[in-house]
Every structure is written in C-alpha cells, then in structure tokens.
Amino acid sequence: MKTLSLAFATTAMAALTTGAATAQSAEVIHWWTSAAESAGVGVIADAYGDTGGEWVDQAVAGSDAAKTSAISRMVGGNPPDAAQFNLGADIDNLVDSAVLAPIDAVAEANDWASVMPQAVLDAVTRDGHVYGVPIQLQGTNFLFASADALDKVGAGMPQTWDEFFEAGDKLREAGIVPFAQAGDRDVWFMNTFQAVLASVLGTEEWGQFTGPDGAEFVRSDAFRPVAEIMAKLPSYADSGVSGRQWNITNQMILNGEAGFFIMGGWAIGEIGAAGLTPGKEVLCGVGPNHAPLVVAGDVWAMPAKGDGLTEAQAKLAEVTTSVEVQAEFTSTMGSLPVRSGVDTSKFNACAAAGAKAISDGNSVMALFINFSPEKLGALGSELKVLWVDPDATADDYVETVAGILENY
Numbered sequence: 563m564k565t566l567s568l569a570f571a572t573t574a575m576a577a578l579t580t581g582a583a584t585a586q587s588a589e590v591i592h593w594w595t596s597a598a599e600s601a602g603v604g605v606i607a608d609a610y611g612d613t614g615g616e617w618v619d620q621a622v623a624g625s626d627a628a629k630t631s632a633i634s635r636m637v638g639g640n641p642p643d644a645a646q647f648n649l650g651a652d653i654d655n656l657v658d659s660a661v662l663a664p665i666d667a668v669a670e671a672n673d674w675a676s677v678m679p680q681a682v683l684d685a686v687t688r689d690g691h692v693y694g695v696p697i698q699l700q701g702t703n704f705l706f707a708s709a710d711a712l713d714k715v716g717a718g719m720p721q722t723w724d725e726f727f728e729a730g731d732k733l734r735e736a737g738i739v740p741f742a743q744a745g746d747r748d749v750w751f752m753n754t755f756q757a758v759l760a761s762v763l764g765t766e767e768w769g770q771f772t773g774p775d776g777a778e779f780v781r782s783d784a785f786r787p788v789a790e791i792m793a794k795l796p797s798y799a800d801s802g803v804s805g806r807q808w809n810i811t812n813q814m815i816l817n818g819e820a821g822f823f824i825m826g827g828w829a830i831g832e833i834g835a836a837g838l839t840p841g842k843e844v845l846c847g848v849g850p851n852h853a854p855l856v857v858a859g860d861v862w863a864m865p866a867k868g869d870g871l872t873e874a875q876a877k878l879a880e881v882t883t884s885v886e887v888q889a890e891f892t893s894t895m896g897s898l899p900v901r902s903g904v905d906t907s908k909f910n911a912c913a914a915a916g917a918k919a920i921s922d923g924n925s926v927m928a929l930f931i932n933f934s935p936e937k938l939g940a941l942g943s944e945l946k947v948l949w950v951d952p953d954a955t956a957d958d959y960v961e962t963v964a965g966i967l968e969n970y
Contacts, residue, residue: 586874587616590862591635592646593628595621596809598831602895606697606878609887615877626747632863636661641865643874649696649859650685650931656863657688663866664691668879677901678883685931686861694861695879696900698892701855701916702826702928703757707845710818711738717821723761723791723850726822730798733821741795742820743949744811745803748942755792755945756929757824761853762788765926768854772932776967780960789959796949804950815844824849826858830896830912840896841911848919855919858928859900937970 588610594603600621607617620642622628632645633656641661647653656662669675669692674683678696686694707719715736717729730740744750763771763784770779779785800820812829814820816836823829833840840846848855862882864875871879881887888899896913898920899906906917919925929938944962948954 586614586872586877587618588643588874588878589618589620590644590646590878591620591622591628591632591642593622593625594646595623596828596832597835598895599828601835602831602891602897605891605894606882606887609881609884610878613877613881615874624747625749636865641867643867643872644695644862644864644878646697647694647861647863648930649682649694649699649861650927651934652930653686653694653861653863654688654934657693661865662693663864663871663875664693665695665864665871665879666692668692668695668871668876672880672883674883674901677903679900681857681927682859682900685859685927694863695882697860697862697882698888698895698897699857699859699900699920700827700897701848701919701925702753702858702930703760703849703853703856704825704827704829704846704912704916705757705849706812706815706823706825706829706912708815708818708821709843709845711821712845714738715821719845719847720850721852723787726850727794727798729821734798738818739800739814739820740798740822742811742814742823743796743799743803744806744808744825745946745949746805746807748939748946750808750942751945751949752929752938752942753826754795754824755788755941756856757849757853758791758795759788760856760926761849761851762791764851765854765924768926772929777964780964780967785960786956789956789963792945792948792959793954793956796952796954827896827898827913827916830910831894832896833912834896834910839910840913844912846912846915848915848924852924855916855925856928857898857920857925858930934970937966940966940970 592603594600610617622631628646632642635641682696686692686696711733715732717732720726720729733740767784808825809832812832815823816838830840833844838844883901885903888901888904892899898916909917948958948962
C-alpha cells in the first residue's frame with residue numbers, strides 16, 4: 563500500500579495524549595475473517611503501520627464471539643485498544659457501563675460534523691459525546707443473482723416479488739436452488755426479513771414499523787404483504803439452510819448452484835475475491851420494488867485506558883476515517899464510506915448501486931441501529947423458528963413480529 567498523506571492534526575494529538583512520540587501498538591479485536599474481509603482490514607492495518615504504529619491483530623470468527631471476547635476483556639480489566647461493534651444500539655450497554663472512552667477530541671479535530679452524515683453521528687453519540695469510530699457503512703439488503711443460472715431459465719433480475727417467484731419457479735424446474743439462505747446465525751433470518759420489509763414499506767412507512775406504534779402497524783394491511791412473502795420464501799430454499807454460514811451460502815451463487823441470495827454488501831468483496839466481476843457473473847440490485855438501501859455499519863469501540871484516549875487509539879481513529887483509507891478500504895470490502903470526499907467512481911456495479919441509493923435519498927437505517935440487541939435477538943430467533951416450520955402462515959408472522967415489538 564502506498565504511503566498515505568494523512569493530516570493527523572498534531573495539535574489535537576498533543577492535547578489528547580502525553581508521552582514520547584514513539585511507535586504505539588494497537589490491539590484490535592474484529593470479526594473480519596473471510597478472504598475479502600481480511601484484505602480489507604489489512605488496508606487499515608497497513609495505514610496504521612505507515613504512521614509508525616504497530617497493529618496487533620485479534621481476529622475472532624463470528625461477530626457474537628468477537629463481541630463477547632471484547633466485553634470479557636473490558637470487564638476483566640485487560641481491554642484491547644479497539645473492538646469492532648455494530649453501528650447504533652450495539653454500544654449502548656458499554657456506554658452505560660462507563661467502559662468506553664469518549665472520542666470527542668478526534669471528532670472535533672477532524673470535523674466529523676461536516677464530513678459524516680448526521681444519522682451516522684447520531685448513531686455513535688450518547689448524551690452529547692462521541693463513543694464510536696465509524697469504520698464503514700453497509701447496505702444489508704442486496705439481492706444477488708447468478709447470471710449463469712438465470713440465463714439457463716431465460717429469466718432476468720426481478721423488479722417485483724411476483725417476478726422473483728416466477729423466476730424461482732423456473733429455477734426449481736431446472737434443478738437449481740431458487741433462493742439461498744444462510745442459517746448458522748439467527749441474524750441472517752432477521753436480515754432477510756428486513757430486506758423484504760424495506761421492499762414493501764419503502765422509506766415512507768419504514769418509520770411506522772420502527773416507531774412506538776410498530777405492533778399496531780404490523781397488524782395493519784400495510785404490513786400484510788411482508789408476512790405473505792416471508793411465509794412463501796422458505797419453500798424456495800433448499801434443505802441445507804440450518805447451520806450454513808453466509809460465505810458458504812454465497813458460494814452457491816458464485817458457482818451457479820442457486821439463483822438468488824439476499825445479503826449485505828460484505829458479500830460483494832467475496833465476488834471479486836473469487837475472480838468474478840460484480841454486475842457481470844453475479845448480478846446485483848437493491849431488492850425488488852425499487853427498495854431503499856437498508857444501511858448498517860461498523861464502529862471501533864475504544865475502551866477507556868486511564869485518562870482519555872491513548873495515542874494509539876487516537877491515531878487509529880484518524881487513520882480509519884481518513885479519505886485515503888476510506889477509499890481503499892470500502893473498495894476492497896464492497897462497502898460504503900462513512901464520510902464525504904471519497905472518490906466512488908471506481909466502485910463496482912454493486913457498490914455503486916448502494917452509493918446511488920444513498921445519494922438519491924432512497925435509504926433507511928437498519929433495524930440493527932434502531933432496535934436494542936435484546937429486541938434484535940428475539941426477532942432473529944423467532945424468525946428462524948418460523949422459517950423452519952413448513953406450516954408457518956402469514957398470520958403467524960404477523961402475530962410473532964407484533965408480539966416482539968410489544969414486549970421488547
């Protein structure tokens with residue numbers, strides 16, 4: 563990686579830290595372990611090394627395991643310098659427990675208020691203080707398709723759910739799995755659900771689902787198509803869903819074994835890593851019905867280590883959010899930058915579709931950001947139960963989802 567011309571605001575750094583300007587090590591816990599993800603985190607690690615720092619990598623497979631590891635370290639008094647968490651409510655308990663260091667000085671020195679979307683800043687701000695370093699934004703509801711599989715049955719990318727199921731029928735008749743669903747974690751069932759939700763509700767009604775009267779809305783006619791689609795989808799999947807990881811499921815699209823797959827932008831990087839071209843061998847779009855992009859993201863949570871941020875933490879925060887790193891990192895990962903000023907002209911077709919949705923105002927903030935971990939956990943768990951139940955009906959989806967919104 564080329565040496566990056568990062569303006570590290572040395573006066574701000576001096577205010578943040580004390581001690582000699584020697585190489586600082588940053589121990590970082592994250593869950594980026596696939597091929598494309600490893601390459602992506604390497605961009606940040608290399609950039610941090612270019613500043614004279616030492617990156618100490620602690621990759622833990624699976625987001626739940628990585629978070630558990632980080633929290634255990636924090637509670638045990640041996641915290642890492644940074645740990646990956648999801649953007650939004652994921653950090654609430656950490657802030658409430660007073661284990662995180664505020665990042666206000668770095669945010670102010672680098673003018674985050676001017677270069678980052680307000681919704682992103684709101685997602686990392688608690689009681690007027692910034693408690694997370696935005697790393698990337700991700701569209702969670704890309705619809706991927708095997709161009710080869712669709713060509714075999716004379717189908718194209720569906721613009722409506724009716725077209726999706728029509729193509730699915732043709733794929734099944736040809737011996738191709740119509741819809742590939744990941745199943746090793748409950749969150750993948752919730753992710754499919756929010757993709758369907760966005761495609762039906764659009765930007766105008768999304769807030770009615772996430773708002774205080776969500777349960778009442780779920781029982782209304784406006785939500786009914788969501789329940790009907792969710793009740794129908796499992797019959798278009800194969801029998802190997804349970805326990806299957808997302809990247810293994812993604813391979814079903816890459817090798818033409820399956821027709822369609824709903825997943826976040828992190829799958830885009832895997833397409834390139836397999837030597838394929840997003841938008842060519844693997845088609846992609848932001849869901850049927852001109853669906854809004856459902857935006858989630860990741861942050862570095864930085865545990866308090868003494869008074870304020872350490873030099874290593876402040877340096878990592880600035881490196882991660884720099885224009886240069888954001889450009890290379892998001893290009894490698896297939897994600898979207900957290901700040902303005904990043905050249906997106908070289909984005910592949912899939913990432914470009916996500917960037918366009920955001921620039922057009924056709925996006926909503928993911929349930930990961932709106933809901934507490936407890937509510938998300940309950941929703942994912944119950945959606946998985948419904949998915950594996952061949953007798954689950956649209957009414958079952960309505961009452962199950964409404965009950966969760968009422969009780970959490």
